[in-house]
Amino acid sequence: MSEHPVLFKGYLIAGCWTRSRAASQLKGVPGKGYGAGARRKGVEVTDSERASNARAAAGPLAGLRIVEVSTYVAAPLGGMTLAQLGAEVIRVDPLGGAPDTRRWPLAPSGTSLYWSGLNKGKRSVVVDFRSERGQDLVAGLVERSGPDGGILLTNAVGRPWLDHESMRRRRPDLISLQVRGHRDGRAAIDYTVNAAVGFPLVTGPREQAGPVNHVLPAFDVACGLYSALGLLAAERTRRATGQGQQVSIALQDVALALAGNLGFLAEAEVNGERRARDGNYLYGAFGRDFTTGDGRHVMVVPLTTRHWRELLEVTGLTGVMAEVEKALGADFSTDDDRFRFREVIAGLLQRWFDDRELVEVERVLGGTSLPWSRYREFADVVGPGRSELLANPMVEEIDQPGVGRHLAPGSPLAFAGSEATVARAPVLGEHTEQVLRDVLALEPAEIAGLRHDGVIEG
Missing domain, CATH: 3.30.1540 (formyl-coa transferase, domain 3)
Incomplete structure (x- = not known):
């Protein structure tokens, strides 16, 4: 695989952004208004989408900007978690998109339902990661992401231009959060860390001889939520001290933490017991x-x-x-x-x-x-159970380009007095021009030149 070989190669580049300061930064630059309508190759922003985006902008994390360079589950989920709480999240992809843009399941059109599901509410920028000009654009988004910005989440191996020290030279108060497979940088994905900590050998019916993997990428999900939490904790520390932070999280450590915190490892060490498979029985009680x-x-x-x-x-x-x-x-x-x-x-x-x-x-x-x-199948949840879903304020019907109208969840966090909203995922590169104009204050001629030279798409 090319740009992002495995899951843990997913990263967030995040930054804080105060809109009043953003406005003053861009004052006097023609056409640089914050929040201009997004268009890409005929993709129109509807009135309902504008209303949805406006509601999201009023969320508890309004004013926070995250620039995300990611792929697969953990980092994209971390970014979307913040986006659904009101942060502005800009996902930056390489030319043609990262591997997860084509990951199954696919809609009949070939659009990835997986990618659409994990990138709702974000803005999408596509640049050439291999060129110095493209790399400089990404670094610029971190450097120019507002007076309170400059937060980088990356796990890039062999990309020194994205590492903490390189970015910190441009942004001294940089916060970086890097998602890894193992602490030492070795590759790992949910299926491999699951195998390494023991869960597949206690999952399944008693008569099962070999391992049974669970379908839910539980450690990816936990890693993504930990990543969002880590960014917020580092940003809070910087507000108090003015100092940046270099934070890392390893998927293997997430799996070990969960296995340890839930008592699985202590049971083996302290009691000397090997937990046996027990089918669908609840352990330690009755169910x-x-x-x-x-x-x-x-x-x-x-x-x-x-x-x-x-x-x-x-x-x-x-x-x-x-x-x-x-x-x-x-x-x-x-x-x-x-x-x-x-x-x-x-x-x-x-x-x-x-x-x-x-x-x-x-x-x-x-x-x-x-x-x-x-027990219900997924088809039961969105078929016979559709009315139940629509009664849930977390769920809305969205019109996703390449997919069509379908039910989609927002944040499961419900804040008193706040109206829930669900924004669709962007089309790949949908906001490239808008972000380069609004954040980097590039002129139309400069953006046209970058597109002509193959440095950007969208």
Whole structure:
């Protein structure tokens, strides 16, 4: 792979930006108004998009500018997390786009649904990373990103022009956050760090012999959220001290941190135990999937004593379970014994589910405080469950170029008094001219020259 070989080659270049200062910076430069409408090859900014962008600009991170050079999951998710909280995020890609611009799943048009999903609310700039002029444009975006700007997130290997020391010579108060695979710079992606810390060997049914990978890139997701947090922490420190920061985060360290913080590693070290696979049972308490009479599946987790009592009441098993407790010398009011005798409990409960179709199970469990859910495919979530999604203020229908109209989530963080908004992802290079004009104060003739020479696209 060329420009961004692996996931951890994704970076954010971020900077703070105060709009009043931005206006004073650009004062007197013709056509340099902040927030000019974006157009690229016929891509029009609609009234609804302008309204959505305006609502985003009023978010809690309004005034923060991030310049992001990234690919795949962790760094793009970190940038989008900040964008959805009101920050202005400029994603810079190499000519033709980074590898993730073509990553599956794809829309019928060939547009990457993956890329569109992880870059919502950003502005897109495309420059030639191989040329000195292109490199200087990227460095300029960091240097000129406002009096409170100059935050760089990068993991570039073999790109000295993007490293902390090179950028700090142009911006002494630089903040850099670098996403790596391993601390020493070796390559790693979610699947490899997952394999390295042990989760695939405790995942899956008991009879499974080999490893089972989970589909969700959990460590990428955590790494992206940690990255956003790291940028905000470094920016807060600089506000207090005036000093920049060099921050790094390794995907392998994220996996180790999660495995350690959740007790998996201590269990092995302190107790000397090898956690065994246990299918869909909840570890340390009682919870499991059950099959209904019509072949559907539900997950039920009576997490508290109240939940346990409710489950026995609605299934009519209170008396039977008391007799079983007595016979076993157990106390099912405790997590310990419910877990220890989970197979006995599950067998009794399964009989109840066997005699009922999903509709009745949903009606009965829906009248309790129990944590439970039927299993759904993604198609069920956006098909039969569409009305439920539309009732959620986090979700809106957006019109994504190359994809069409579809439901998309915004930030799951809900701030009192703030209206949620979901902005679409940009078209690759959609904002190149606008950003070079607004941030670097380039004249139209200069931008035209850069495009003619193949230094920029868009």
